[in-house]
Amino acid sequence: MELQSLLRKPDSLILLGKLKIIEGMKENRFLYAARFIACLAVIFIHTRFPGVAGQYIDALSRFAVPFFFAVSGRYLLGTGVSMDCQDSRYIRSRMKKTLLKTVRITFFIYSIYLLFSFIYHVLNKISVKEWLASKFNPGEAVIFLMYNSGKFIYDGSYTFDHLWYLFALIYVYILIYVFAPVLRKWYKALIFILLSFLYFGELLQTYYPIRPFGINICTWYVLRNWLFVGIPFVLIGILFSDHMEKNNVSMSLEERLLWNKKIKRNSLIFLMAGVAITIVEQSILAKKEVYIGSVIIVVSLLFLSECGLPGGRFLWKLGKKSSSNIYFYHVLIIACIDIMSNNGIIPVPAMWLKPFLIAAICIVLFYLNPFVQKKAG
Numbered sequence: 001m002e003l004q005s006l007l008r009k010p011d012s013l014i015l016l017g018k019l020k021i022i023e024g025m026k027e028n029r030f031l032y033a034a035r036f037i038a039c040l041a042v043i044f045i046h047t048r049f050p051g052v053a054g055q056y057i058d059a060l061s062r063f064a065v066p067f068f069f070a071v072s073g074r075y076l077l078g079t080g081v082s083m084d085c086q087d088s089r090y091i092r093s094r095m096k097k098t099l100l101k102t103v104r105i106t107f108f109i110y111s112i113y114l115l116f117s118f119i120y121h122v123l124n125k126i127s128v129k130e131w132l133a134s135k136f137n138p139g140e141a142v143i144f145l146m147y148n149s150g151k152f153i154y155d156g157s158y159t160f161d162h163l164w165y166l167f168a169l170i171y172v173y174i175l176i177y178v179f180a181p182v183l184r185k186w187y188k189a190l191i192f193i194l195l196s197f198l199y200f201g202e203l204l205q206t207y208y209p210i211r212p213f214g215i216n217i218c219t220w221y222v223l224r225n226w227l228f229v230g231i232p233f234v235l236i237g238i239l240f241s242d243h244m245e246k247n248n249v250s251m252s253l254e255e256r257l258l259w260n261k262k263i264k265r266n267s268l269i270f271l272m273a274g275v276a277i278t279i280v281e282q283s284i285l286a287k288k289e290v291y292i293g294s295v296i297i298v299v300s301l302l303f304l305s306e307c308g309l310p311g312g313r314f315l316w317k318l319g320k321k322s323s324s325n326i327y328f329y330h331v332l333i334i335a336c337i338d339i340m341s342n343n344g345i346i347p348v349p350a351m352w353l354k355p356f357l358i359a360a361i362c363i364v365l366f367y368l369n370p371f372v373q374k375k376a377g
Contacts, residue, residue, distance in 0.1 A: 027320070029311030031071065034301050036319030038064040039326040043358050046160050046334060050351040059282035060275060062290055063297040065165055066233045068327070070298050072169060073237020076176075088180035095177040102173060106166040109328050113158065116332060120157035120339070146213075148230075149221035158335040162327070164221070168230035175231065184242070187235040195295070198228040202288050224289040233298065240302050264307040271300035322366035333361050 041061035048054045077094055121131040135151045143150030148164035148171070176183060201223045204210055209218050217223070251259060278293030311319070337358065341348040349357050 027316075028305055029316035030307075030309040031305040031311075032316035032319035032323070033311035034067070034305065034319070035071070035323040036315055036326075038067050039319075039323045039330075039362075040359055042162070042327055043330050043362070044355050046162070046331065047355040047358055048351075049355060054351075055287070056279055056282055058287065059278050059291060062278070062288070063274075063294040063301075066229060066290055066294055067298045067301060068165065069169075069172075069230055069233035070237040070240070070302060073234035073239075074241050074302065076234070076238060077241065088183075091180040091183060092177050095173050095180070099170065099173040099177065102166065102169050106163070106170065109166065110153070110163060112329075113153070113163065113332065116335070117155055117157040120335075121155075143221070147221040147225040149225070158331050160331045160334070161221070162331050164225070165327075168226035169234075171226040172230045172234045176234075183238075187239055191232045191235050191239065194228055194232040198223055198232070198290060199292060201228070202285065202290075205288070206285050220289060229290060236295075236299065237302070240299070244306060260307055263303050264309070267300045267303040267307070270296055271304070274300055318363065318367055322363065325366040326362045329366070330358060330362055333358055333365075337361075 041064035044057055044061045045064070049057050076098065077091060117135070118128075118131065122128070135155055140150040140152055144152035144167075148167040149161045153163045153167070154161040179186070201217060205218045205223075209216055211217065212222065215222055223229075247256070247259065274293045274296030276293070277296060278291045281288065281291045281293055310316075337346070337349065337354075340346045
């Protein structure tokens with residue numbers, strides 16, 4: 001009866017067709033496109049544009065890694081409200097598989113960067129003993145274990161610790177496995193508490209730079225780590241997944257159609273608001289790892305990803321086939337470009353050109369490369 005009444009309404013008929021298209025899509029193309037844009041944003045963080053414009057582009061790009069965490073949480077536990085998904089045994093079963101997969105990926109990628117670092121230092125006349133001592137010592141071990149950073153995962157051969165993201169995911173997955181019985185009892189409170197500490201810490205960075213554990217709070221990894229970024233944003237993804245599942249179960253078809261139209265409009269407004277707030281925050285507080293506007297952008301993108309928006313003709317393909325590799329290996333490309341330009345092998349790229357150059361090389365290597373295409377297929 002509900003479907004028949006809808007079919008009598010021309011507007012509803014159009015919306016119904018759109019909804020069927022949305023539900024019939026096996027791939028969330030908008031989300032793939034958003035992931036690709038987030039990967040470009042990470043490149044723009046690590047190869048900054050010059051001047052004041054570069055500062056604002058850097059600030060707006062800070063949504064990227066929180067977005068990756070949130071997307072991980074969005075699909076971490078599957079559907080969110082069935083009895084099986086509430087059961088700790090189910091959660092732990094899911095987490096065990098995901099954790100093992102993440103550990104394998106992390107080990108493989110870390111091994112590549114470790115080999116690169118070894119070759120770089122040997123070619124620069126640094127002994128193996130000196131190289132090992134500079135990277136793997138008790139002080140660096142503490143920084144790595146506490147903050148997912150330090151020379152365990154970066155050094156003079158490549159100066160960005162982007163692999164902290166993978167190690168933070170491992171931490172978060174272990175904690176979800178351990179605390180599976182209370183995950184959905186605690187996750188809302190944890191999101192609020194940890195984000196509150198994150199932004200209180202950022203205020204301290206600006207107005208009262210304390211030294212917790214003897215490390216200046218302005219040091220990037222004191223707040224940007226598994227605790228203050230990894231956990232809350234993965235939990236935001238899980239909370240969003242639960243919310244969407246409850247909507248799908250509780251709403252009628254007509255209500256879903258109206259919700260889809262309303263949430264698309266509101267999410268676009270909030271997305272623009274997140275951009276504006278980020279710009280204001282950068283103007284007042286200068287550079288920060290995660291802005292309040294970043295949270296708004298992330299949540300807006302999650303909601304927009306449920307509205308059946310297109311991902312562009314090619315943009316979603318770039319995201320699907322190359323976003324992970326771009327994130328994992330763009331720092332290696334930056335390091336190679338820097339080494340070659342510093343040694344006069346290639347001209348030093350202009351600061352405004354370098355982000356586009358790195359992005360273009362990444363697309364060629366990880367999307368247009370026939371070997372990668374064949375492997376992905």
